[in-house]
Amino acid sequence: MRGNIIQYNGQQGKGLISANARQYVFDIGQWRSDSAPAVNQTVEIELTDDEVLTVARIGDDTLRKEKAEELVGKLGPAVQALKTAAATGRSGNVLDRIGKPLIVAYALFAVGALCFSFLTVHMPFGDASGFSLIELSRLSAQLGASVGGSTWAWLGISSIAVPAFVGVRWAWLSLLLPLWATVKPVIDMAGAMQQASSAIGSFGGNMGSEMAHQMMSLIHPGFGGVLCAASALYIAAQGIKRVRLAPAARHA
Numbered sequence: 001m002r003g004n005i006i007q008y009n010g011q012q013g014k015g016l017i018s019a020n021a022r023q024y025v026f027d028i029g030q031w032r033s034d035s036a037p038a039v040n041q042t043v044e045i046e047l048t049d050d051e052v053l054t055v056a057r058i059g060d061d062t063l064r065k066e067k068a069e070e071l072v073g074k075l076g077p078a079v080q081a082l083k084t085a086a087a088t089g090r091s092g093n094v095l096d097r098i099g100k101p102l103i104v105a106y107a108l109f110a111v112g113a114l115c116f117s118f119l120t121v122h123m124p125f126g127d128a129s130g131f132s133l134i135e136l137s138r139l140s141a142q143l144g145a146s147v148g149g150s151t152w153a154w155l156g157i158s159s160i161a162v163p164a165f166v167g168v169r170w171a172w173l174s175l176l177l178p179l180w181a182t183v184k185p186v187i188d189m190a191g192a193m194q195q196a197s198s199a200i201g202s203f204g205g206n207m208g209s210e211m212a213h214q215m216m217s218l219i220h221p222g223f224g225g226v227l228c229a230a231s232a233l234y235i236a237a238q239g240i241k242r243v244r245l246a247p248a249a250r251h252a
Contacts, residue, residue, distance in 0.1 A: 001019050001020065001044070001045050001046075001047065002019060002042065002043070002044060002045075002058070003017040003018055003019025003020075003024070003042075003043055003044075003045050004017065004018050004019070004040060004041065004042055004043070005017055005037055005038065005039055005040065005041045005043060006018045006023070006039065006040075007039065008037045008038060008039055010036065013027050013028035013029075014026070014027045014028075015027075015037055017043060017045060017052070017055065019045060024045065024047070024051075024052050025052065026045070026052040026055050030052055030053065030054055030055050031055055031056075032054050032055060032056040033055075033056050033057040035057060037055070037057070040130065040131075041057050041058075042057070042058045042063060043055050043056060043057055043058060044056045044058055067114050067115070067134075097163070097164060098160065098163065098164055101238075102160070102175075102235065102238055103160070105231045105234045105235050105238075106157070106160045106178075106231070106235065108227055108230075108231040109156065109157065109178050109227070109228055109231040109232055109235065110157045111227065112133070112223075112224040112225075112226075112227030112228040112231065113132060113133035113134055113153045113156070113157060113181070113224065113228055114132060114133075114134055115132065115224070116130075116132060116222060116223045116224030116227060117130030117131060117132060117222030117223060117224050117225070118130075118131055118132050118133040118135075118136065118185070118221075118222055118224040118225040118228060119131050119136070119185070119219055119220070119221060119222055119225060120219070120220045120221075120222045121218055121219055121220075130222055130224075131222075132224055133153045133181065133182070133185070133224060133225075133228055134150045134153050134154075135150075136150075136185050152177070152180060152181040152184055153181045155177050155181065156177040156178035156179075156180070156181035156182075156232070157178070159174040159175060159177040159178065160174075160175075162174035163175065163239075163242070169243060170243065172238075172239045172240075172242040172243045173239060173243060174239070175235050175236055175238060175239025175240075175242075176236050176239055176240075178228070178231065178232040178235050178236070179232040179233060179235065179236040181228075181232070182225075182228045182229050182232045189219070
């Protein structure tokens with residue numbers, strides 16, 4: 001079963017793994033990898049009677065390969081459409097319609113969403129943990145509040161297929177999806193912090209706002225977040241521009 005290390009104390013040799021909406025305690029005696037356990041590592045755990053038997057780290061190469069396969073699977077319909085267009089000699093028209101700069105921007109957005117940290121959380125008594133845009137659902141589990149999931153990120157990555165194969169003016173509005181996928185976690189996080197602040201503040205004083213401020217100070221944007229934001233802004237601007245262009249000029 002797959003899981004992620006959400007807490008580890010090197011001095012005590014004990015840690016906590018989140019898997020399938022549950023948490024499991026493990027110790028260094030159950031560790032089956034050469035490198036030491038660390039927070040945010042993806043691991044394979046073997047259970048017996050709901051107790052951890054062994055824990056092994058899953059290598060970065062394996063994770064990257066799986067992410068690539070997942071991306072191919074999510075984009076399967078678009079890939080098949082490209083193959084059909086190539087077989088019928090229409091692929092050049094599709095590429096001309098989208099344009100190389102926009103394709104490059106989408107590639108950068110996909111790389112930022114899949115391969116780099118969108119947010120980095122610096123815990124007071126632990127290591128920093130990075131979460132890609134696709135992985136933010138795991139951060140939701142740790143914070144106990146929704147800060148995003150993978151659905152909108154995948155929709156943002158695959159939205160390039162809509163104007164490529166749907167020949168109507170408003171299809172270009174799908175280019176706003178990468179920007180929404182980038183902004184929505186920030187909105188969700190702000191809402192979660194506001195709810196927590198209001199709940200704690202109901203007991204009196206400024207405790208709620210102070211705690212919310214402390215929680216926000218632990219969270220910092222990562223390189224993936226910057227890359228996603230920059231590429232998504234460019235993609236959205238291109239989408240709005242192409243919607244506004246006259247029909248005869250949209251293919252230029």
